[in-house]
Amino acid sequence: MTSTAHFDLIIVGTGSGNMIPDDRFDDLSIAIVEEDRFGGTCLNVGCIPTKMFVYAADRALEASDSSALSLTTSYDSVDWADVQERVFGKRIDPIAAGGEAYRRGDETPNITVFDQHARFVGPRTLATGQGPTEWTITGDTIILATGARTNVLDVVKNSGIRYYTNKDIMRMEKLPASMIIQGGGVIAAEFAHVFSALGTKVSIINRSEKLLKNLDADIRDRFNEIAASRWDLHLGHTIESLSTGADGSITAVLDDGTTVTADVFLAATGRRPNGDLLNLEAAGIKHERGLITVDKYGRTSAEGVWALGDASNTFQLKHVANAEAKAVAHNVLHPDDLKEYPHDVVPAGIFTHPQIATVGLTEEEARNRCDTVTVKVQKYGDVAFGWAMEDTTGLVKVIGDSSTGKLLGAHLIGPQATTLIQTFITGLVWDIGYKELAHNQYWIHPALPEVVENALLGLD
Numbered sequence: 001m002t003s004t005a006h007f008d009l010i011i012v013g014t015g016s017g018n019m020i021p022d023d024r025f026d027d028l029s030i031a032i033v034e035e036d037r038f039g040g041t042c043l044n045v046g047c048i049p050t051k052m053f054v055y056a057a058d059r060a061l062e063a064s065d066s067s068a069l070s071l072t073t074s075y076d077s078v079d080w081a082d083v084q085e086r087v088f089g090k091r092i093d094p095i096a097a098g099g100e101a102y103r104r105g106d107e108t109p110n111i112t113v114f115d116q117h118a119r120f121v122g123p124r125t126l127a128t129g130q131g132p133t134e135w136t137i138t139g140d141t142i143i144l145a146t147g148a149r150t151n152v153l154d155v156v157k158n159s160g161i162r163y164y165t166n167k168d169i170m171r172m173e174k175l176p177a178s179m180i181i182q183g184g185g186v187i188a189a190e191f192a193h194v195f196s197a198l199g200t201k202v203s204i205i206n207r208s209e210k211l212l213k214n215l216d217a218d219i220r221d222r223f224n225e226i227a228a229s230r231w232d233l234h235l236g237h238t239i240e241s242l243s244t245g246a247d248g249s250i251t252a253v254l255d256d257g258t259t260v261t262a263d264v265f266l267a268a269t270g271r272r273p274n275g276d277l278l279n280l281e282a283a284g285i286k287h288e289r290g291l292i293t294v295d296k297y298g299r300t301s302a303e304g305v306w307a308l309g310d311a312s313n314t315f316q317l318k319h320v321a322n323a324e325a326k327a328v329a330h331n332v333l334h335p336d337d338l339k340e341y342p343h344d345v346v347p348a349g350i351f352t353h354p355q356i357a358t359v360g361l362t363e364e365e366a367r368n369r370c371d372t373v374t375v376k377v378q379k380y381g382d383v384a385f386g387w388a389m390e391d392t393t394g395l396v397k398v399i400g401d402s403s404t405g406k407l408l409g410a411h412l413i414g415p416q417a418t419t420l421i422q423t424f425i426t427g428l429v430w431d432i433g434y435k436e437l438a439h440n441q442y443w444i445h446p447a448l449p450e451v452v453e454n455a456l457l458g459l460d
């Protein structure tokens, strides 16, 4: 038998969706539906655990060769099980379990948790469940925060090989001796660094000729040079077939006949939004191949239904999903004072080695839009802290419009790039001219942000 219930608000997905119910919502009856672990991608299988692995990988890589600093150091080995226990056992899993217990417990009596897949069976009506009990729930307001999943290509799915995605690769039983990574985007770049720094031989197979192909060309090319020195790259190729050997190893045959063999295979070929699994048509919700269509306030095509995060934007970034969740929380409470999703200045960081960070227009995009582009590329190695680091590869590229004195974009590769970029984000958000940004504040000498100062000073 199917039970039924009505709620003021239904939230599907507990990534950024779980941020929404705060004390402003205490008077509403709320259903939260989550079919997997509480906390969503970022907490359980994305940003947070990956960066905990990345930090260890950074230390291992740096220790493996400090000769430029006149030091004799080495990286010996990793206790893989201990890293997993530290990341998941001590931190991630208790946070996820605690988040769920809080929503199920006495402190949020207005909230009911459903733990089965939700799909629409009519306008503002979802079929879901609590354990084995089937439920049909209706809501005056529904917020879809259902995220995205790995886009596993047919050649992988249909091959019968055991393959990993970001969901299970960090929980592998032991560190593999070798790994094939399919894809050349952000996830490939981050995991290639993690595994190779810890001792795995990494081969990357990527359809495009360049890794991280959408970056500003100078940053992209610098990264590709560094990547070629660390990993076995097969760029500009696709996989024709995959098979499992008698010893369990995986062999990929590429479109040029090359074979690549490794212990494990990681699929990192993009993430597709989960809307295709929600039966959106039954509720009159428009979407494009699962990407839910929303207006600038987060409203879908169906009255009373909102969407946010990876379910409905193409940024696929946690800070954007969080910002949208804040906007939706406000909008459902204040229908006469809607806030727009903040999509004007969206920065991104890539926690590979070296780190990469980017905000605003690339040089190519800027030149296509503006005739008065000014560009400065400042090497880390030409400022005092860069000398201390003996850095030979880091650079800060800043792009401005000389006719207005305004920043257009900034792109960094090098140590602490994801931190250094914050000055450019501030400049862009507050519309501060690049000369003011450089001159109207102190830059601690001889700290690394001097590389940012010098980049700004170099614009015409």
Ligand SMILES: Cc1cc2nc3c(=O)[nH]c(=O)nc-3n(C[C@H](O)[C@H](O)[C@H](O)COP(=O)(O)OP(=O)(O)OC[C@H]3O[C@@H](n4cnc5c(N)ncnc54)[C@H](O)[C@@H]3O)c2cc1C
Residues within 6 Å of the ligand: 012, 013, 014, 015, 016, 017, 033, 034, 035, 036, 037, 038, 039, 040, 041, 042, 043, 045, 046, 047, 048, 050, 051, 116, 117, 118, 119, 145, 146, 147, 148, 166, 187, 274, 277, 278, 308, 309, 310, 311, 315, 316, 317, 318, 319, 320, 321, 351
């Ligand atoms: C490996 C990796 C590393 C990343 N690193 C970064 C990073 O460093 N910085 C950054 O900004 N971003 C990063 N991201 C991206 C970031 O994780 C996502 O943009 C963000 O988590 C999206 O949040 P969300 O709330 O939209 O979706 P999610 O966090 O994916 O939440 C969606 C939830 O909905 C649930 N759900 C879906 N459909 C249903 C259904 N029908 N019924 C019930 N429940 C359902 C899912 O189980 C999931 O828990 C990373 C992603 C990956 C994969």
Ligand SMILES: NC(=O)c1ccc[n+]([C@@H]2O[C@H](COP(=O)([O-])OP(=O)(O)OC[C@H]3O[C@@H](n4cnc5c(N)ncnc54)[C@H](O)[C@@H]3O)[C@@H](O)[C@H]2O)c1
Residues within 6 Å of the ligand: 153, 182, 183, 184, 185, 186, 187, 188, 190, 206, 207, 208, 212, 238, 268, 269, 270, 271, 315, 316, 317, 348, 349, 350, 351
């Ligand atoms: N640090 C961060 O902020 C961070 C970290 C990890 C993931 N993420 C988010 O997760 C998203 C997904 O990451 P990703 O690396 O999976 O995606 P991506 O879009 O960055 O890269 C996908 C890769 O797969 C390849 N590919 C796609 N379809 C293919 C096909 N049919 N055949 C062959 N190759 C194909 C692409 O050429 C590309 O190299 C990112 O875009 C990012 O927004 C963010």
